[in-house]
Amino acid sequence: MTTFGRRRFFGLSGAALAGALGVAGCTRTSQQEAATAAGGGVIRWWDHFQPLKPLNERIFAEYGKANPGVRVEHEVYNPNEMGQALQLAFKSNQIADVHSIAGLGSSEASLVVGGWFSPLAGQDAIRAKLPADSLLEGLHVFDGKLYSFPIFSARQYTTLNWFNRELVEKAGGDPDNGPATWDEFRSLAARITKDGGGRAYGWIQGLQFHERLQSHVIELATSAGAPLAMAQGDNTMGLVDPRTGEYAYAGEPFVQALEFLLSLVRDKVVFPASTSLDARTARARWATGVAGMFFDGSWSIGVVNGQFKQFIDKVGVGPIPSPDGKPVLYGAPASGQLFVSSQSKHVETASDLLARFTGPEFSKGLATFMDQVPLDLEAVAMAEVHPSYKRAAELFGQTVRLAPSPIARNPAVAQVMSEMKAPRPTLGEITQGILSGELTDIRKALREYNGKLTAERERATRVVSGKGVKVSLDDWKFPNWQPGKDYTAEMYQ
Amino acid sequence: MSSVTRKGSGRGVASRIWSERWAYLFLLPTLLLFGAYTVWPIISSLYYSMLDWNGLGSERQFIGLANYREAFGDPLFWKSLGITLTIIGVTVPLRVGLSLLVALVLNNPRLPLAKLFRTALFVPAVTTTAIIGIVMGFIFDPSGGPVNQVLLDLGIVDQPIDFLGDPGTSLWTVMGVHMWKWFGITLVYWLAALQTIPTTVYEAARTDGAGSWAALRHVTVPMLKPFLIIIVLLTAIETMQIFDLVLTMTNGGPFFSTLATEVYIYQQAFANSTPRLGYGAALGVLFGLVTLVFAAIQAIGIRYANRARSSS
Numbered sequence: 001m002t003t004f005g006r007r008r009f010f011g012l013s014g015a016a017l018a019g020a021l022g023v024a025g026c027t028r029t030s031q032q033e034a035a036t037a038a039g040g041g042v043i044r045w046w047d048h049f050q051p052l053k054p055l056n057e058r059i060f061a062e063y064g065k066a067n068p069g070v071r072v073e074h075e076v077y078n079p080n081e082m083g084q085a086l087q088l089a090f091k092s093n094q095i096a097d098v099h100s101i102a103g104l105g106s107s108e109a110s111l112v113v114g115g116w117f118s119p120l121a122g123q124d125a126i127r128a129k130l131p132a133d134s135l136l137e138g139l140h141v142f143d144g145k146l147y148s149f150p151i152f153s154a155r156q157y158t159t160l161n162w163f164n165r166e167l168v169e170k171a172g173g174d175p176d177n178g179p180a181t182w183d184e185f186r187s188l189a190a191r192i193t194k195d196g197g198g199r200a201y202g203w204i205q206g207l208q209f210h211e212r213l214q215s216h217v218i219e220l221a222t223s224a225g226a227p228l229a230m231a232q233g234d235n236t237m238g239l240v241d242p243r244t245g246e247y248a249y250a251g252e253p254f255v256q257a258l259e260f261l262l263s264l265v266r267d268k269v270v271f272p273a274s275t276s277l278d279a280r281t282a283r284a285r286w287a288t289g290v291a292g293m294f295f296d297g298s299w300s301i302g303v304v305n306g307q308f309k310q311f312i313d314k315v316g317v318g319p320i321p322s323p324d325g326k327p328v329l330y331g332a333p334a335s336g337q338l339f340v341s342s343q344s345k346h347v348e349t350a351s352d353l354l355a356r357f358t359g360p361e362f363s364k365g366l367a368t369f370m371d372q373v374p375l376d377l378e379a380v381a382m383a384e385v386h387p388s389y390k391r392a393a394e395l396f397g398q399t400v401r402l403a404p405s406p407i408a409r410n411p412a413v414a415q416v417m418s419e420m421k422a423p424r425p426t427l428g429e430i431t432q433g434i435l436s437g438e439l440t441d442i443r444k445a446l447r448e449y450n451g452k453l454t455a456e457r458e459r460a461t462r463v464v465s466g467k468g469v470k471v472s473l474d475d476w477k478f479p480n481w482q483p484g485k486d487y488t489a490e491m492y493q
Numbered sequence: 494m495s496s497v498t499r500k501g502s503g504r505g506v507a508s509r510i511w512s513e514r515w516a517y518l519f520l521l522p523t524l525l526l527f528g529a530y531t532v533w534p535i536i537s538s539l540y541y542s543m544l545d546w547n548g549l550g551s552e553r554q555f556i557g558l559a560n561y562r563e564a565f566g567d568p569l570f571w572k573s574l575g576i577t578l579t580i581i582g583v584t585v586p587l588r589v590g591l592s593l594l595v596a597l598v599l600n601n602p603r604l605p606l607a608k609l610f611r612t613a614l615f616v617p618a619v620t621t622t623a624i625i626g627i628v629m630g631f632i633f634d635p636s637g638g639p640v641n642q643v644l645l646d647l648g649i650v651d652q653p654i655d656f657l658g659d660p661g662t663s664l665w666t667v668m669g670v671h672m673w674k675w676f677g678i679t680l681v682y683w684l685a686a687l688q689t690i691p692t693t694v695y696e697a698a699r700t701d702g703a704g705s706w707a708a709l710r711h712v713t714v715p716m717l718k719p720f721l722i723i724i725v726l727l728t729a730i731e732t733m734q735i736f737d738l739v740l741t742m743t744n745g746g747p748f749f750s751t752l753a754t755e756v757y758i759y760q761q762a763f764a765n766s767t768p769r770l771g772y773g774a775a776l777g778v779l780f781g782l783v784t785l786v787f788a789a790i791q792a793i794g795i796r797y798a799n800r801a802r803s804s805s
Contacts, residue, residue: 208658208743235767271636272635273635273636273638273658275655276634276743425749429748432746433747
């Protein structure tokens with residue numbers, strides 16, 4: 001019988017480990033070499049689009065089939081962790097060939113200046129497959145070179161009125177379109193609540209999730225006539241009145257939007273637990289039939305389809321309710337989602353692969369996931385999706401106009417926004433305060449918020465321009481903007 | 494001469510370390526872990542607190558004490574501190590007092606099922622706080638939650654109460670759950686303290702004609718006094734760490750009504766639309782100083798308690 005001494009055991013274990021690592025290393029290297037020798041290589045791809053993983057991987061497989069030797073190593077990150085991973089990988093020269101920029105907290109312009117990206121190869125072919133109004137200098141194009149392109153449409157909003165057709169019909173509402181005006185919404189909500197007898201309420205919303213609540217308030221105010229220019233990013237610091245460049249939160253449309261929401265609370269038509277729900281849990285409760293109406297984005301039906309299939313036949317969707325039933329909303333120009341790294345040794349292959357994320361076929365494929373609507377809204381009509389998703393895309397096309405973007409006008413505005421510290425309470429928190437009765441003077445709360453934002457933007461502009469960057473408050477003004485019309489690329493000139 | 498002494502003492506230290514090398518070797522893991530997970534985070538927090546940094550980007554600007562100046566003028570920080578101190582001020586006396594009463598009952602050796610009661614009261618303390626927070630959301634749900642159902646069925650209320658969604662009730666609800674969750678820990682402290690009282694003292698009291706009430710008043714309570722200080726301070730410091738319960742039950746809302754300091758620090762450092770790790774670190778350092786004050790009082794209290802015990 002063989003016995004092992006301590007030294008012999010450690011020696012053998014070490015040798016085995018080294019051997020295993022060596023074999024693993026050789027395997028990986030030989031695979032990469034084989035791929036490169038076949039005229040392709042390994043494209044490393046990092047993004048944060050978990051719901052789109054099957055679509056992306058189908059495209060990678062198709063590309064690999066058409067280009068033997070090219071293989072894509074795909075990794076989907078949690079958006080919260082991605083920024084850190086990208087920073088570390090970029091510094092250590094190990095970043096993926098293609099990646100999204102979630103969590104980096106920097107604008108596309110500053111990342112281009114920082115040398116993060118490579119311009120796309122085969123630019124003309126990619127441009128030809130994109131709608132002309134989707135690309136902007138300062139967002140996707142820098143010094144005339146294309147770096148990225150949007151895959152989702154700018155024409156969308158998060159306050160679609162999703163409703164339970166059964167409850168709406170029972171209460172005498174229109175089961176195909178839902179209510180159009182705020183008054184209709186209010187009275188329908190009251191009737192659903194009355195019919196429900198304590199088991200169903202008119203409206204449910206995740207009121208604990210103040211960031212989403214804020215988006216609803218902004219969109220309701222816009223539907224009431226608030227004019228908005230929009231810098232990219234999901235916060236209030238980038239939204240101004242394009243005619244003056246000033247923040248518009250103290251204006252009448254915002255007061256009216258908050259009064260409308262407050263009227264629902266006072267009418268007692270809000271599902272009682274809404275104050276403790278976020279968007280996800282509110283959607284889950286809505287799908288159990290405890291409430292008639294629910295504000296949500298186009299992805300709502302995708303989630304219902306995936307998680308609450310038994311409810312899907314009861315789902316209807318209508319436009320955001322507005323004071324006069326004729327809402328006009330604005331969408332910030334959509335940013336690019338994916339970039340080819342400056343450290344990539346496969347810029348041409350990566351760009352070629354990226355080009356597959358354009359065009360009607362891709363948009364149609366994207367639509368089947370019923371998440372955010374694709375860049376080409378018309379492709380949704382051809383896709384095999386739930387009718388309510390088609391209706392949502394149709395409503396977006398009819399209602400949403402392209403807003404001017406201060407960042408597209410001057411990319412240095414992004415630096416001002418990075419320098420700005422969001423004042424608290426935020427608009428979403430103010431809304432919570434008003435709905436819970438903690439804040440009673442709506443106008444005063446909004447005036448104070450507007451004042452804090454204005455002061456903070458002035459301070460941040462001083463700091464950034466003090467560093468020699470050419471930026472001013474005039475960058476936020478768009479005198480040629482016309483209400484209800486698209487602000488097109490030529491209008492920036 | 495002095496150099497010779499220094500040299501000699503240097504050799505002495507080296508040889509002492511060498512002769513105690515096994516002790517130092519065994520201490521090494523603890524020192525390394527303590528250094529890595531306690532000392533280093535404290536030092537790095539102090540450094541981060543002087544940066545204007547979102548915690549992710551490479552841009553980090555040294556701004557000295559500006560974050561601290563901002564914190565002193567930040568009404569939400571003071572509000573959050575007020576809420577934390579309110580939670581301590583309300584729950585600590587109640588928890589300590591009620592658990593003492595229950596401990597006195599459970600300490601009676603003739604009480605049937607005493608072990609079962611002890612276990613039942615201790616179970617919430619070993620349950621994951623985040624899970625309790627989520628479950629409590631359902632229990633206090635105004636739409637069909639069991640608490641509201643009972644209140645409605647008994648006719649105590651005619652409309653459900655939005656325990657967690659109404660700023661007037663949310664803090665009280667969180668405090669109630671916190672007390673229930675950690676009640677067992679304070680109870681165990683008291684039970685342990687009660688075990689330290691020798692039975693001979695009770696026998697002597699009974700021989701002198703003392704009844705149960707007199708024994709409680711003249712034996713138990715005076716002998717528990719030194720423990721009171723320690724238990725109060727331990728409970729107070731524990732109560733400052735209410736982060737997970739608040740985050741899962743209310744996320745600091747509605748409208749800041751349950752915004753405990755730890756939650757506010759977390760929001761500033763990580764959860765805001767524009768995270769500010771530097772500012773969050775400064776708030777953390779300031780809150781650490783408040784905790785330190787409690788810890789200092791605790792140290793003084795322990796010294797006093799030891800003195801009181803040895804004199805009794």
